[in-house]
Amino acid sequence: MLLKVNMRINGSTYDHEVEPRLLLVHYLRDVVGLTGTHIGCETGICGACTVLLNGEAVKSCCLLAVQVNGAEIQTVEGLAAEGELDPLQIGFWEKHGLQCGFCTPGMIMASHQLLRRNPNPSKDEIRHALAGNLCRCTGYQHIVESVQFAAVKMKPDTTA
Ligand code: FES
Ligand code: FES
Missing domain, CATH: 3.10.20.30 (Beta-grasp domain)
Known part of the structure; x- marks a missing residue:
């Protein structure tokens, strides 16, 4: 059926x-x-x-x-539908948030939800939000830094 x-x-x-x-x-x-x-x-x-x-x-x-x-x-x-990388994709690139890359799509999508709910997460909050996503390569530190990088990049520019 x-x-x-x-x-x-x-x-x-x-x-x-x-x-x-x-x-x-x-x-x-x-x-x-x-x-x-x-x-x-x-x-x-x-x-x-x-x-x-x-x-x-x-x-x-x-x-x-x-x-x-x-x-x-x-x-x-x-995420890069218009041909431009999403801030999280840039963050993972810039901060070396991946090695083999197997976990990366899931990490990025889970991080998306986090940054929508909490645009300025602490390291602990990032680790907590990504607790359901496992990475066997990076030791997580660079993933946390990648998400923090994206959070800064996504902040509205208030200087204009
Ligand atoms: S493949 Fe879905 S949680 Fe591992
Ligand atoms: S980068 Fe290899 S599992 Fe995360």
């Missing part, structure tokens, strides 16, 4: 018929072709699959595609 799903992903509308058991992360990667969202554990632990669902960070391996029918999804591919 196939079920219809319709969702907006990074500003475009997608309609498909999928198996009810299809995970959102597999839908994004295998059906839509957005492979920037990674699969690490598939058990909700590593955070590599984090995307924004109606603006909230979720682990896309823990949801079925049919559960988010009608939703607005943002993946890491949607």
Whole structure:
């Protein structure tokens, strides 16, 4: 049996018929072709699959595609849609917030939610917000600095 799903992903509308058991992360990667969202554990632990669902960070391996029918999804591919890197992407570049890069899309999407809720987070608040995203390479310090860099970059310019 196939079920219809319709969702907006990074500003475009997608309609498909999928198996009810299809995970959102597999839908994004295998059906839509957005492979920037990674699969690490598939058990909700590593955070590599984090995307924004109606603006909230979720682990896309823990949801079925049919559960988010009608939703607005943002993946890491949607961040530089106009061809300019997002402040968090710049931050991870400038502050060396990655090594292998496997965790990076999830880290960036989870950080997006954090900076929307708290534009000026402390190091502890960043670490707390990213506690559900695991990195086996960096030791996290550079990730925290990357998010702080982005927070400064996203601050409105009040000098004008
Ligand atoms: S792949 Fe989803 S949390 Fe690890
Ligand atoms: S950079 Fe390799 S897992 Fe984070």
